[in-house]
Amino acid sequence: xxxxxLFFCGIFFTLAFSWAGLVLIxxxxxxxxxxxxxxxxxxxxxxVKGNPLYPVSSAGMAMQGKQVYMSMGxxxxxxxxxxxxxxGADYERGWGDRQTVARDYIxxxxxxxxxxxxxxxxxxxxSRLPESEWHHLHLxxxxxTSEGSIMPPFGFLYETRKIKEEIPSPKALNLPxxxxxxxxxxxxxxxxAEALVAYLMSLRLDYSLPEAQLTQSSQ
Amino acid sequence: MSEQSLQSTPTSDIDCSxxxxxxxxxxxxxxxxxxxxxxxxxxxxxxxxxxFLSSWEWLTYGRVHPAAINAMVYGWSCNAAFAVAxxxxxxLCRAGIRGAGLLLTAGLFWNIAVAVGxxxxxxxxxxxxxxxxxxxxxxxxxxxxxxxxxxxxIISFRYRRCEQIYVSQFYILAAFFWFPWLYTVAQIMIVFxxxxxxxxxxxxxxxxxxxxxxxxxxxGLAAAYYxxxxxxxxxxxxxxxxxxxxxxxxxxxxWAGMRHLAGGPVPAWVISTSIVAGIFVIIPVVIIxxxxxxxxxxxxxxxxxxxxLRFVVFGMVSFTLAGLIGSITVLRTVNEVIQFTYFxxxxxxxxxxxxxxxxxxxxxxFLIPRLLGREWPSARLINWHFRACSTGIVxxxxxxxxxxxxxxxxxxxxxxxxxxxxEFLKVVGYTGPWLKIKLAGEILLLAGHLAFAVNxxxxxxxxxxxxxxxxxxxxxxxxxNKSREVS
Numbered sequence: 154x155x156x157x158x159l160f161f162c163g164i165f166f167t168l169a170f171s172w173a174g175l176v177l178i179x180x181x182x183x184x185x186x187x188x189x190x191x192x193x194x195x196x197x198x199x200x201v202k203g204n205p206l207y208p209v210s211s212a213g214m215a216m217q218g219k220q221v222y223m224s225m226g227x228x229x230x231x232x233x234x235x236x237x238x239x240x241g242a243d244y245e246r247g248w249g250d251r252q253t254v255a256r257d258y259i260x261x262x263x264x265x266x267x268x269x270x271x272x273x274x275x276x277x278x279x280s281r282l283p284e285s286e287w288h289h290l291h292l293x294x295x296x297x298t299s300e301g302s303i304m305p306p307f308g309f310l311y312e313t314r315k316i317k318e319e320i321p322s323p324k325a326l327n328l329p330x331x332x333x334x335x336x337x338x339x340x341x342x343x344x345x346a347e348a349l350v351a352y353l354m355s356l357r358l359d360y361s362l363p364e365a366q367l368t369q370s371s372q
Numbered sequence: 373m374s375e376q377s378l379q380s381t382p383t384s385d386i387d388c389s390x391x392x393x394x395x396x397x398x399x400x401x402x403x404x405x406x407x408x409x410x411x412x413x414x415x416x417x418x419x420x421x422x423x424f425l426s427s428w429e430w431l432t433y434g435r436v437h438p439a440a441i442n443a444m445v446y447g448w449s450c451n452a453a454f455a456v457a458x459x460x461x462x463x464l465c466r467a468g469i470r471g472a473g474l475l476l477t478a479g480l481f482w483n484i485a486v487a488v489g490x491x492x493x494x495x496x497x498x499x500x501x502x503x504x505x506x507x508x509x510x511x512x513x514x515x516x517x518x519x520x521x522x523x524x525x526i527i528s529f530r531y532r533r534c535e536q537i538y539v540s541q542f543y544i545l546a547a548f549f550w551f552p553w554l555y556t557v558a559q560i561m562i563v564f565x566x567x568x569x570x571x572x573x574x575x576x577x578x579x580x581x582x583x584x585x586x587x588x589x590x591x592g593l594a595a596a597y598y599x600x601x602x603x604x605x606x607x608x609x610x611x612x613x614x615x616x617x618x619x620x621x622x623x624x625x626x627w628a629g630m631r632h633l634a635g636g637p638v639p640a641w642v643i644s645t646s647i648v649a650g651i652f653v654i655i656p657v658v659i660i661x662x663x664x665x666x667x668x669x670x671x672x673x674x675x676x677x678x679x680x681l682r683f684v685v686f687g688m689v690s691f692t693l694a695g696l697i698g699s700i701t702v703l704r705t706v707n708e709v710i711q712f713t714y715f716x717x718x719x720x721x722x723x724x725x726x727x728x729x730x731x732x733x734x735x736x737x738f739l740i741p742r743l744l745g746r747e748w749p750s751a752r753l754i755n756w757h758f759r760a761c762s763t764g765i766v767x768x769x770x771x772x773x774x775x776x777x778x779x780x781x782x783x784x785x786x787x788x789x790x791x792x793x794x795e796f797l798k799v800v801g802y803t804g805p806w807l808k809i810k811l812a813g814e815i816l817l818l819a820g821h822l823a824f825a826v827n828x829x830x831x832x833x834x835x836x837x838x839x840x841x842x843x844x845x846x847x848x849x850x851x852x853n854k855s856r857e858v859s
């Protein structure tokens with residue numbers, strides 16, 4: 154290599170080439186996606202007037218819960234993407250009624266597709282498991298609801314405290330016998346646990362998009 | 373180039389000029405290696421027994437696991453890479469490092485940034501993106517200190533006194549240029565001015581793949597291309613191909629990262645492009661295999677007997693395997709099974725540990741005696757290090773790959789009515805034994821690293837004592853000086 158500038162151009166353009174090809178073109182193609190209605194207006198080709206727009210953005214509590222989800226590193230073991238029917242068994246496992254598409258994620262500041270399924274996919278967990286009580290028990294100790302799970306218990310998101318004036322808190326967990334708090338004590342979720350459960354329950358893939366229709370609604 | 377210019381050993385002045393900065397990087401590398409392997413061990417104990425240490429928030433699996441990976445990548449791998457790459461660069465250019473103090477300071481700042489970043493992950497400030505978990509407040513320091521380190525490689529090259537340019541110099545120069553670009557683009561498009569929706573995921577896949585193939589791999593390859601002919605005293609077989617290997621690696625692997633998004637919510641052309649590029653990566657992999665393996669296996673006895681080459685050749689065989697497995701798993705039918713399973717974790721360990729870390733161990737064993745003019749205190753510990761780490765990593769990767777294949781097959785298996793054959797928790801249960809085997813591998817790795825660290829600290833202690841003894845004037849410590857003369 155006698156020619157250093159030529160070499161430098163070479164190493165510059167190889168990476169620039171892949172950056173432009175994958176990232177920039179991807180950005181151009183996906184960056185302009187907007188919310189839309191479940192079906193497209195046949196005449197205008199745009200959203201149907203008066204129909205709700207999807208995807209919706211999450212409520213404040215769920216947004217806070219997403220912070221907890223991220224800071225606990227849940228994305229290390231859980232994906233949030235459903236592959237199309239016929240690829241893997243995402244559909245058969247009931248992880249989502251349709252595949253997720255790029256438009257599903259446009260309102261998220263941080264996209265958590267994930268790359269490992271040490272635990273199940275969570276994109277539609279809010280419809281699959283709609284009871285907040287279940288989520289609290291599961292987070293407090295996964296063995297209560299899912300024996301044999303290797304998910305770590307998140308007991309530190311719950312507070313074991315004395316029952317005040319013999320009136321248990323309405324939020325107290327209904328723990329099975331072997332997990333009960335000591336006599337006169339109760340286990341209540343902290344604010345972070347409530348936010349996390351609100352986030353999990355907000356993960357729902359229960360709407361169609363023009364490019365990805367729910368199979369059940371189309372039947 | 374070859375033999376000739378490799379053989380005419382650069383003066384010890386060059387080694388001397390880089391002695392302290394390189395030693396500084398290596399001290400940090402060893403510290404991070406130990407931190408990383410302990411954290412990684414904890415995370416695998418947690419996978420086999422979720423109740424282990426579960427009452428501490430900062431030790432939850434979701435934090436320990438990324439902390440371990442960051443310690444291994446930005447702590448151990450980067451520090452080892454800095455030391456080895458700058459040293460090889462200085463030697464091949466036959467130009468010493470002039471501002472050793474500045475380089476040392478830059479290295480200190482890099483390690484402060486890594487320490488704060490890993491602390492941030494443990495504390496809960498993690499950014500939820502693979503390989504970019506370290507919080508945003510360390511990013512500027514990471515970038516600046518990286519630039520202040522890599523610039524010395526470029527300065528060495530600018531003031532080179534060598535006639536020809538060897539392929540190791542290609543790899544090192546390119547890697548020093550690629551990493552800061554990859555890192556800043558990824559940080560800007562993901563953290564500081566997040567791109568919309570899944571464009572983030574495309575950037576993230578582009579970054580994490582290229583982090584391995586355009587930063588980690590080039591340094592490992594540069595070291596192998598330097599050490600194999602140097603130690604064996606014979607030229608690289610078919611050296612002319614090596615430059616083609618370099619350019620094809622740069623061209624194809626930089627496009628191959630999107631395979632991780634297969635089936636995901638990204639445009640199909642993105643994935644198809646990466647599949648094609650991923651298959652073409654086989655070209656540089658075969659070229660590099662031809663260059664290194666034919667040279668090394670020509671004198672296989674020499675390789676087995678040499679503590680340096682044992683590590684390096686083990687690493688290069690792993691590189692070939694990782695490349696071939698990577699090109700096979702990119703195919704859609706295979707990818708469908710292994711996607712999201714432990715198999716991919718095994719692949720990344722095959723690359724970042726069995727290839728890169730092993731090559732780095734070999735390089736460090738070669739570099740230190742030349743840098744310090746001292747031999748390693750214990751040949752037996754080097755032996756134990758190799759045995760523990762090579763056995764440990766083979767066990768660990770085999771467990772992840774076998775367990776991952778079974779996991780993937782069970783996840784996808786459907787019965788005649790189209791329902792999944794195995795419940796999810798059943799699939800999790802079947803991975804249990806494989807995770808235990810993996811854990812055994814991790815324990816062996818830690819044992820190997822301890823042997824390495826003990827040997828290294830004994831060497832440092834010896835060095836410190838002699839340095840201090842040098843500084844003691846005769847009238848204070850005649851006994852000291854006397855004992856030095858004897859030794």
